Structures are given as C-alpha cells and as structure tokens.
C-alpha cells in the first residue's frame with residue numbers, strides 16, 4: 001500500500017491499492033488487460049485523494065510516457081510529461097502558443113483531462129490529438145472526441161492519456177521568455193504560489209463575481225478547519241496550513257458552498273478532481 005499524499009500538491013490522501021509506474025505504452029496496456037479499476041495521476045496538482053485511500057491501481061506515467069519530442073511545429077509529449085518541461089522544450093525550439101501553461105503546475109495528461117487553461121489559453125487550442133488507452137484498446141482522439149470544454153473533458157478513470165500532439169507556432173525564444181516572466185509575475189501577485197494548494201477550488205460561476213471574490217465577500221479568507229485554510233491571499237484556494245487531511249479541505253469546501261448558496265443563491269461547482277470515496281456536500 002503506497003500513500004498518495006506525497007503525490008498530491010496539497011499533501012493529503014490515503015494509500016492506493018497498488019501504485020504502478022509504467023514507462024511504455026505496452027506496460028500500460030498490460031496493466032489495463034488485468035481488468036481491474038485503474039486511475040492515472042499526473043503531478044496531483046488538481047487532485048483531492050480520499051483519506052481512506054483508493055481501491056484501484058493508480059498509474060504514474062514515466063519513461064517514454066513522460067518524454068517530449070519536437071518535430072517541426074508539432075510537439076509530441078507523453079501524458080506524464082510536466083507542462084514546464086514541454087514549455088521549456090518548445091521555447092528552445094522557437095515554438096510559442098503554450099506559454100499559458102507556465103501557470104499550470106501539472107502534466108499533459110492532467111491538462112487534457114480538465115482542458116486546463118490560464119490567461120486566455122487552454123489545451124483545446126493547441127491539442128491536435130491524444131493517444132488514449134483503455135481496457136478495450138488504444139487509439140487517437142481529437143479534441144472534439146475528447147469533449148473538451150471549459151475545464152472539462154469526457155475522459156473517465158480507466159482511460160489513460162499516453163501521448164499528445166500539440167501544434168504550436170514559430171515565436172522567438174526571447175519573446176516566449178518575456179511572456180512567461182510577465183504571466184508568472186501576474187500569478188505571484190494574485191495567488192498563493194508558495195503554499196501547498198491544488199489550484200482553484202471552484203469553477204467560476206455565471207455571476208458578476210468570480211468564485212474567489214464571492215468567497216472573499218462571504219468572509220472566508222483565512223477561515224481554517226483542522227489543518228486546511230482558505231488562502232488569506234485568494235479565497236478560491238485552499239492551503240495545507242500544517243497536517244491537513246483531505247477531510248479538512250472537504251469541510252472547507254462544504255462551508256464555502258453553503259455560504260455562496262445562502263448569500264448569493266449560487267451553487268458553486270468544484271474544479272478540483274476527486275479520487276477515491278469522496279462526497280462533496
């Protein structure tokens with residue numbers, strides 16, 4: 001039994017029934033053929049894992065499934081490749097269009113899973129197709145077939161993003177560097193970048209207030225339950241303030257949803273992904 005807390009950026013979560021570290025397509029296909037429940041994790045930067053653990057084989061992709069190759073204006077990246085590595089390789093090759101991902105501390109697979117995005121860019125804008133494995137076989141899917149929309153895809157556990165092809169455009173490396181510096185500065189000014197968090201807790205509602213502004217107006221900045229607290233810097237972030245459990249984060253989310261419902265009549269929908277037996281109330 002391997003504890004997953006060290007694989008999530010919040011640093012919470014119980015054990016996986018089994019943790020597998022496949023490094024090739026064939027290894028993933030072999031695991032899927034066992035016919036047992038499978039879930040894949042990236043950098044755990046958008047993930048709450050149940051304290052009770054996960055009754056599944058949890059995959060963490062490595063080896064060729066985390067590698068990056070540049071071919072003309074096409075970048076081929078493994079599902080387990082970190083966005084930061086892909087961005088670095090693209091910049092070195094003089095390819096722009098992936099700068100938005102400097103703000104997203106995850107992998108290509110995690111980015112496709114939730115059509116990650118920031119500063120007007122998102123995965124659906126650069127993704128040509130993704131190689132996805134299931135127990136029934138492996139094949140390429142287009143953004144349409146993946147059902148990419150605002151922070152959403154139709155992917156389900158048991159579908160493993162093995163590789164992606166991204167179409168980028170020629171851009172000078174110095175210009176890319178300048179854009180990334182500017183976006184990182186904006187990010188640092190507005191969000192808790194040096195704390196253990198899992199990014200935005202809730203999707204922005206259809207309302208004049210963003211989720212963060214709404215929860216701030218509900219007086220939740222700095223609100224603490226157990227070892228988790230709503231960030232004093234940005235109310236749509238939950239920080240591990242020391243010894244947090246997933247249950248603490250979930251209790252904060254329930255309180256946030258209750259207050260948004262009572263004060264604004266808004267049902268906040270969580271953006272963070274849940275793994276294991278978890279219920280959001």
Ligand SMILES: Cc1cc2nc3c(=O)[nH]c(=O)nc-3n(C[C@H](O)[C@H](O)[C@H](O)COP(=O)(O)OP(=O)(O)OC[C@H]3O[C@@H](n4cnc5c(N)ncnc54)[C@H](O)[C@@H]3O)c2cc1C
Nearest residue numbers: 042043044045046079106107109110111113116117161199
């Ligand atoms: C400080 C901070 C800032 C953030 N800012 C942003 C932001 O601006 N925009 C944004 O969109 N997100 C943001 N996030 C959230 C997060 O970084 C993204 O959602 C990211 O895309 C998650 O990638 P991951 O590899 O960490 O996925 P994980 O968190 O490990 O997993 C997320 C989901 O993807 C699935 N998954 C992961 N890899 C695969 C794969 N290879 N195949 C199939 N399924 C897979 C998992 O099962 C899970 O359901 C932020 C997070 C943090 C901590």
